Amino acid sequence: MDDEYKIGAYSVEGKVDYEDTIKKFGIGLIDDALKARIKKDAGEVHFMIERGIYFAQRDMNWLLDKYEKGDKFYVYTGIAPSGSMTIAHLLPFIMAQWLQEKFDADVLVQIPDEEKFLAKRDPKLSLERAHELAYEDALDIAALGFKQSKTKIFLNTEYATVLYKQAVRVSKYLTFSIVKDAFGFGNDTNVGTLFYTSMQAVPAFLKSVQEGRNIPCVIPLGLDQDVHFRVARNAIDKLGYYKPAIMHSKFLPSLKGGPKMSSSDPDNTIYLNDSPEAVARKVNKAITGQQSTAELQKKLGGDPDKCAVCQYNRYLFEPDDKKLKEIFDGERKGTLLAGEHKKDLANKINKFLEGHRKNKERLRGSLDSFMLQ
């Protein structure tokens, strides 16, 4: 372990040691054998899996055992609204959408509009504001290409009659000790936050409740969200339902080189509602792995691992492996200079955001068809 680091559900600090985390959390790798199995079942393997962005898992072999025997799974993911969605928030939804397409999976999206309201001291995030943001998030999510007939999105405060009843059953197995140890909560933590993890657990077995038979579930999530299911999987098992499988992604780095893009640092975060100018400006200030001058860069070359621009291509914006290799090689050999490197990324992001805006406007009138109430 290089440095001290901490992965909490409500904050990530320090340089994350992913190998160390796997041991600590008791989770498995997505290794070559699993990649091959996914490829066999899906017909292809998503670049985020191939590149190790989705790098860890729980019970994925069990999930594919079930799938191969004809027992289809559904996908559960979500986002807690606190402001406009960022490109970092895309990771679970892109994976969910891919799983839907390749495995013909239903998708259930939880938008816990109470979570950040409860967790943040910020009095500006009222529950009403969180509710508005939740609807904007729902539209952002729907616009990512989910099949309307197989995708349901809900807000916790609107779907609570379904959720609370099941959350109560989960909560009976979660003591203060358990959530305190798992989340680092203290005596000053409010009881809404203490209870909340029960609400986040419910969609992982809700389809089994509703259909009266056990249905496998997989949750693509950022590594920081694993903690909710570390505590809830045990409770779900005790209730007699399948524990959900999980796919864990690494964190999209900050533009400035930090371990995780954070929506609370606007200058180093690209929001889905950023203007083309804002994107160009932010990307232009991004850290690269390059030398201090163009001359030195041409002579010595740079380091793609330290370059946010390379990493954003790798994580999200360059699905083509050959083109990604050209970018990494250019950075490494010094043939790709910072200016054009950044301009290329900004263009790719803006092209994506432009299409996304169009999709949103097209769906704005028909979002209700995605929503559960």
Added chain:
Amino acid sequence: MDDEYKIGAYSVEGKVDYEDTIKKFGIGLIDDALKARIKKDAGEVHFMIERGIYFAQRDMNWLLDKYEKGDKFYVYTGIAPSGSMTIAHLLPFIMAQWLQEKFDADVLVQIPDEEKFLAKRDPKLSLERAHELAYEDALDIAALGFKQSKTKIFLNTEYATVLYKQAVRVSKYLTFSIVKDAFGFGNDTNVGTLFYTSMQAVPAFLKSVQEGRNIPCVIPLGLDQDVHFRVARNAIDKLGYYKPAIMHSKFLPSLKGGPKMSSSDPDNTIYLNDSPEAVARKVNKAITGQQSTAELQKKLGGDPDKCAVCQYNRYLFEPDDKKLKEIFDGERKGTLLAGEHKKDLANKINKFLEGHRKNKERLRGSLDSFMLQ
């Protein structure tokens, strides 16, 4: 203080010292001035108030200030289902019904079907069973004579979309410390129970939320339930709503002379669904304040304060003060013997239960008109 005693939301132990409790809880008495004021506003004063069964209060003068200025209040009360309702459970509902009649008040009844499921270790009380019991409780309550047009009953698991959203707002002000100190919770308390008091708080301001203006509320309750509002009133105030007024009743003693009839002691508890024979049998075993033989009783007389039969007349079954005095005098002077004393009470209880059963059957098909979902 005579003995050690403890009044908790989930258990009452020892001989309750009511005067001491008032000081500890920081609540006021229902004194003669307040009784006179209630009489002036209501046209009469309920015998339970007159006799000091409803003996304590919070903010009742404030409530009547509002009322006298034309600002009508609503009544909130409830019951947590765990088995058939007992005659002890009647106290808050009889008061709520009287307040409805005399003050033209709307009544909101919460049936928290999750509370005992969460609090009890008894695995036999499933959430499904609690839900069934809740509907039986709802019917028992409706049958007590509430006006259908001014009375709404709901189960927490069915009305959670309305309740949870508001409970979340309350819960932000309730830390683990606060509920731990108030309820005696520990590290092994489940997070559903920790959160639950937020759900119990909501109906105390829900009408204000729904109507978009502050509406006074009064809660008739047993003294053991005050703790929920000791913690919640502060949160409700911070949210900008009126703190609810409260009327506190003493506990109906056990038939055997304990401080509180408890539904977990079936032989000493009269349930609303008890048969006439069961009532006669249980009352026949009740403690009286009489001497050990009829001869001694005639000679020395008894003590009505120690006599469960006298107390049941006083609390519930003899509204007529003159007749109650005759019973107490008879006990005291030794002219009323145990056998006829008990037979008279059993007859009164059975007469009440017979009418109640008829009311229930009459309402069974139309309970939905009382229910909120």
